[in-house]
Amino acid sequence: MSTSPTVPRPGAVVSMDDVARAAGVSTATVSRALRGMTSVSAATRERIEAVARRLGYVASPSAASLASGRTRTIGLLTPWVDRWFYAHAIDGAERALREVGFDALLYTFDLSRDQSRPRVDPSVLRRRVDGILVVGMPLSKEEVTSLEALDLPLAFIGTGRDDHVTVRLDDDAAGRCATEHLLGLGHRRIGHITGPAGVDHSWSPPVARHAAWRVALEDACVAAEPGWAVDGAFDVNGGREAAHRLLDTHPEITALFAASDEMAMGAVLAARERGLDVPGQLSVIGIDGHDLGELVGLTTVAQDPARQGAEAARLLLADIALWATPGAERVSGALQVLHATHLVTRSSTASPRKT
Amino acid sequence: MSTSPTVPRPGAVVSMDDVARAAGVSTATVSRALRGMTSVSAATRERIEAVARRLGYVASPSAASLASGRTRTIGLLTPWVDRWFYAHAIDGAERALREVGFDALLYTFDLSRDQSRPRVDPSVLRRRVDGILVVGMPLSKEEVTSLEALDLPLAFIGTGRDDHVTVRLDDDAAGRCATEHLLGLGHRRIGHITGPAGVDHSWSPPVARHAAWRVALEDACVAAEPGWAVDGAFDVNGGREAAHRLLDTHPEITALFAASDEMAMGAVLAARERGLDVPGQLSVIGIDGHDLGELVGLTTVAQDPARQGAEAARLLLADIALWATPGAERVSGALQVLHATHLVTRSSTASPRKT
DNA sequence: CTGTTAGCGCCTTCAA
DNA sequence: TTGAAGGCGCTAACAG
Numbered sequence A, B: 001m002s003t004s005p006t007v008p009r010p011g012a013v014v015s016m017d018d019v020a021r022a023a024g025v026s027t028a029t030v031s032r033a034l035r036g037m038t039s040v041s042a043a044t045r046e047r048i049e050a051v052a053r054r055l056g057y058v059a060s061p062s063a064a065s066l067a068s069g070r071t072r073t074i075g076l077l078t079p080w081v082d083r084w085f086y087a088h089a090i091d092g093a094e095r096a097l098r099e100v101g102f103d104a105l106l107y108t109f110d111l112s113r114d115q116s117r118p119r120v121d122p123s124v125l126r127r128r129v130d131g132i133l134v135v136g137m138p139l140s141k142e143e144v145t146s147l148e149a150l151d152l153p154l155a156f157i158g159t160g161r162d163d164h165v166t167v168r169l170d171d172d173a174a175g176r177c178a179t180e181h182l183l184g185l186g187h188r189r190i191g192h193i194t195g196p197a198g199v200d201h202s203w204s205p206p207v208a209r210h211a212a213w214r215v216a217l218e219d220a221c222v223a224a225e226p227g228w229a230v231d232g233a234f235d236v237n238g239g240r241e242a243a244h245r246l247l248d249t250h251p252e253i254t255a256l257f258a259a260s261d262e263m264a265m266g267a268v269l270a271a272r273e274r275g276l277d278v279p280g281q282l283s284v285i286g287i288d289g290h291d292l293g294e295l296v297g298l299t300t301v302a303q304d305p306a307r308q309g310a311e312a313a314r315l316l317l318a319d320i321a322l323w324a325t326p327g328a329e330r331v332s333g334a335l336q337v338l339h340a341t342h343l344v345t346r347s348s349t350a351s352p353r354k355t
Numbered sequence C: 001c002t003g004t005t006a007g008c009g010c011c012t013t014c015a016a
Numbered sequence D: 001t002t003g004a005a006g007g008c009g010c011t012a013a014c015a016g
Helices: A016-023 A027-034 A042-055 A061-068 A084-099 A141-148 A171-184 A205-219 A236-249 A261-273 A305-324 B016-023 B027-034 B042-055 B061-068 B084-099 B141-148 B171-184 B205-219 B236-249 B261-273 B305-324
Strands: A073-078 A103-108 A131-135 A154-157 A165-169 A190-194 A229-231 A255-258 A283-288 A299-302 A336-339 A342-344 B073-078 B103-108 B131-135 B154-157 B165-169 B190-194 B229-231 B255-258 B283-288 B299-302 B336-339 B342-344
Touching: A016 A027, A016 A042, A027 A042, A061 B061, A073 A084, A073 A305, A084 A103, A084 A131, A084 A305, A084 B103, A103 B084, A131 A305, A154 A305, A165 A171, A165 A305, A171 A190, A171 A205, A171 A255, A171 A283, A171 A299, A171 A342, A190 A205, A190 A236, A190 A261, A229 A236, A236 A255, A236 A261, A255 A261, A261 A283, A305 A336, B016 B027, B016 B042, B027 B042, B073 B084, B073 B305, B084 B103, B084 B131, B084 B305, B131 B305, B154 B305, B165 B171, B165 B305, B171 B190, B171 B205, B171 B255, B171 B283, B171 B299, B171 B342, B190 B205, B190 B236, B190 B261, B205 B229, B229 B236, B236 B255, B236 B261, B255 B261, B261 B283, B305 B336
Parallel strands: A073 A103, A073 A131, A131 A154, A154 A165, A165 A336, A190 A229, A190 A255, A255 A283, A283 A299, B073 B103, B073 B131, B131 B154, B154 B165, B165 B336, B190 B229, B190 B255, B255 B283, B283 B299
Antiparallel strands: A103 B103, A299 A342, B299 B342
């Protein structure tokens, strides 16, 4: 007994013609039946489905795309897949897409390349995808413009201008939450480790978190000194170096708010290297809810990037459905979805030691 | 001055016909010229390329696939994209593919589903990809068989039977290296945290590392007790719980070798929770070279999953080229590439405390 | 070196 | 509810 006794010639590619012939109908009817269109009698549909299953028929995506103009594929544009936020966002988006039979095409590109010319050439996406999901990527105005020129539905995760469908965390609330947590513990001299602003400052998470830190301090009647905020490059080593720089120049700091958990972890390492007790002599808080934050007992403002990825994917699919509907037009402006965050208190924050 | 003054009607899709007409040649010549085939005169090629560029022509992948039978797309089959090894391997593979103009199609699937039926239905990949890259995935024999039935080039990263193209680290050497590091420090009672073996035990990294641990101990004339090896589920919490179980039942253990860094980090957490000093009372070593291992000073046997991903991608592409060549047949058996690892010594391992 | 001629496999009007 | 027919945009024989 062979593995698949029902398939006539194993290895032979079964086409829609084969199914039509075996079911005694036309290919048009097979096409309609297999796509669940209503204008097929129940009996015919069942017969066709049975035959298709028996023959192991799988439609050719190329042929379907060529004929219909739709690819059932989404392009996932991202600078990295191997960083915490990106990996989780991509994972969430891919699963949401697969649930409805859409494919996810991965497009990474080097952020480190020469800033002067665009790093994203979206023309390769033309006719290849039905929509584009931009994952946490600081694009320049020109790059966004070139994406828009593709005339495809577009959605952003984690970052994005407000004239596009965007799913992100509430950076303002998250930044305030972190800063106010430290203020609530009694800290006043609170440093901030931020990240590169990206090319377009108007829609950058680090910029928003930085601003939230400043506002929260002002609301508490604390005047932040210019040197209290330093760049940490959004990774562990950057955070570590930033913390060192900050503590070198401003030893009066008693607490640090880092714009990401990885930078916060770097700050914890820096504190250890300086022989500072965390949280005794230095409190540290981050943003993310990184799985490994627990390793250093990191207090953080947690988000869920996988959920953001999944929601952005669904919004994009809805937008694609709209574009496909002749009369329909989006009435309101582009959707902005802000995901809530929540404070996770561990052992890296405490009241400042009485001096 | 508009953004793209050279494109006749922005938004209009330029087809090969348009290019052919504008260049005064047939579509066949355009096709040949743009694909770099030799049988086109230099003058004609340049003219066609100039016209294509001016019109902003981009070939339709669907039409090309339909006509040629090739998709220039690779399917990346993986259980997760949001775990350290997988994210890095996928990143490496995607970049290697993009370098040569291949697309990466992401296919995740739930490992947690019912074990009794296959979790991978590869039929959706039929006619959609030119080859399949399986990323660190414990597939059952049946699942591998169904993949093979697609009759597509196949390559495995991190795990895979020896009758397939496989890129992985040298699990045996890595396991010995870790164990011998501990032995060399003077440890004798060395526990092991392993991971789920997967469905097919014959090609599983945790099984190989487990075996290497046992052999290394035997070579050092240490008789490992059965209870010295426990399952840690390959994540932080699993590692933590495993370490607790192990230390509950075998307090004589002075060192732990975990089959992954995440489990090793969990073991460090467990040690802290038990008030054990690392490395004073318990040494811990892992395998991976995880970016965040430094947070707990983890000594580890480091690998480079991105490089493995890139190499597997290139081998797969070579295999695809072979399949496309009529006469060619692979002479030797399937290629096995073992990547070397190297010991990274940090502060989680030391000589056992004299008692 | 270049053009002509068939398809690739499916979708989608238009008729029946 | 079904069928016939044309075409989506490109590639690949085969001529010339």
